[in-house]
Each structure stands twice: as C-alpha cells, then as structure tokens.
Amino acid sequence: MSDLLERLRGRGWRMTSQRRVVAEVLDGEHVHYTADEVHARAAQRLPEISRATVYNTLGELVSLGEVIEVATDGRAKRYDPNAHHPHHHLICSSCGMIRDVHPAGDPLADLPAEERFGFTVSQVEVTYRGLCGACA
Amino acid sequence: MSDLLERLRGRGWRMTSQRRVVAEVLDGEHVHYTADEVHARAAQRLPEISRATVYNTLGELVSLGEVIEVATDGRAKRYDPNAHHPHHHLICSSCGMIRDVHPAGDPLADLPAEERFGFTVSQVEVTYRGLCGACA
C-alpha cells in the first residue's frame, strides 16, 4: 500500500495522518469495507478522525481510480482497493461476505449492437450471488 | 398484469385496493420505478395510500419473486416487474436511464469451480454502464 501513498503524493495529494490511516485501512486482499467500517478501523489508530473526513477521503480515492465503489445491496456502499486488477464479485446472500472472482468470457463482447440502444457502453459489472460454505 | 393479480390471489393474498393499485403501477415494459415513484403514481389513483404500504407491498412482491429489486447506484432501489423474463440492465451513467438487455453467453457457466470458493451460486446480475444516445 506504500505504492498507493507514493502514487497519491505524486499526484499532489497533501499527506495528512487521516489520509494515511484511511489508505492503510484499505490495504490488503479481499477488503470490502463500508465507509462506517473504514471509519471504525481508522479510529482505532486515530481516535479523533471524523466521519466526514473518511467520506471525503474515500470519495477522492474513488475519483482518482484507486478504489472501486461497490453497491452490493442498496445498503451501505463498499470500497474495494483492488482497482488495478479487473475482477467481479461473488456475494453471500445470507451473511453478505464478498469475494473477488475472475470469470472467463467477456460480457462486453456478449452484448450485441442491437441490444445497445445507442448507448456508448464502457463498463460491465458482474455480480454472482449465492450461499457461502458456512451459510449453506 | 391481471395475471399477476390472479397469481397473487391464488397465493392467498388478501386483495386490497392499495395492493391492486401498486400492482397496476408496475404494469408495462421497461418499468424501473423507485419506491417513491411508485408511491407518487399510486397516489394519483388512491391519494391516501401511505409510503409504508408501498414499501410493504413492494417487499412482498420481491419476496414472492414477482418483481426484481435493482440497486443501480447506491441511491434508491428500483423495482422491475419483468421478473419472469431473464434479462440484465444497461444504465446511463449520466441520466440514470435503464434498459433491459439480453446479452449472449452464460455468465454462470463462465465462473469456474475454483473461483466459487465453496459458494452455491444461484444467480448472476450483469450491469452494463455507459452513456445513452441523448447524453453522449
């Protein structure tokens, strides 16, 4: 994740302790926290960090393309730092656990021109749902 | 949509004017209203219908499998009555318009066993995003 901190600094980000902590919380594989979870974890290291700062920082990371926003269920959005490795999501309908997956095939190519209705299609998300081993 | 009313009655639904109006609002092709839009349209025919009843009724229709809930953007959920005809969605990133689409291919078959992590996968949603003709 120090890569991320370097990249951000290179883009002219002012490096504050709050931003550093948020970036560190988002380090790791298969991390899909809600904004609230990010805030709770960040607050363990920096108790006075505010909710607004976490929302601001997450929003900036998303618009810089460093983090992906995942709307899994109409409840809280989740934030996925694995933005530089294209992938889709597999979600447990019972406990909400999320895994990154890499299906074969190219869903973009599967959408014929006559099904595009004049849209310029630029992005596809595939969401698989089911029950995880523990919930089944 | 009278089919729907019949099916619901067959399942033991008590038929009230509120439920009838909600079901009627959801009649048609390419209908993807938010709960609030359903409420507004229902209220044109039945002014005293309450928000809670609309939410209850939509929730019941979803759990009966008659309507699909679509979380397009982390804002309000949308309700899609086209539940008996499998399809996916194409969404304009600018104006939010939604179209039903029918891509080729089978994304479920594209997820190899070693990418399923012990899940029993039962459902796939594919969401295409881009700009519609008017917004491009």
Next chain:
DNA sequence: TCCTACAATGGACAAGGTCCAAGTCAAGAA
C-alpha cells in the same frame, strides 16, 4: 519559522427506508 491554501472537524441536515401501535377492512363463517 512563518504563511496560507488545503484539509479536518463536528454538528446540522437530507434521502431512503423501517418500525410500531392503533385503527380499518376483506373475506370466510353462520
């Protein structure tokens, strides 16, 4: 070290949705 523009804070506010106690009514029973 000092400045200052950018960032953080916290509290108010808004949207979307859920819950609940009380009142209403659809539909089966008599």
Next chain:
DNA sequence: TTCTTGACTTGGACCTTGTCCATTGTAGGA
C-alpha cells in the same frame, strides 16, 4: 346479510447512510 377476526393500512417517529458548511487546524513551500 351480518358478524368476526386476523391480516392490512396508516402516519409518524426513528434509524442509517451520506452530504454540507462554517470554523479550526496544519502540511509543506518560501
């Protein structure tokens, strides 16, 4: 037809998620 009853509806309080803004703090360049 009328009665009965439990399912349904209502409206308002409340919760969760997220945004906004005026004020205060501070990173990093001069």
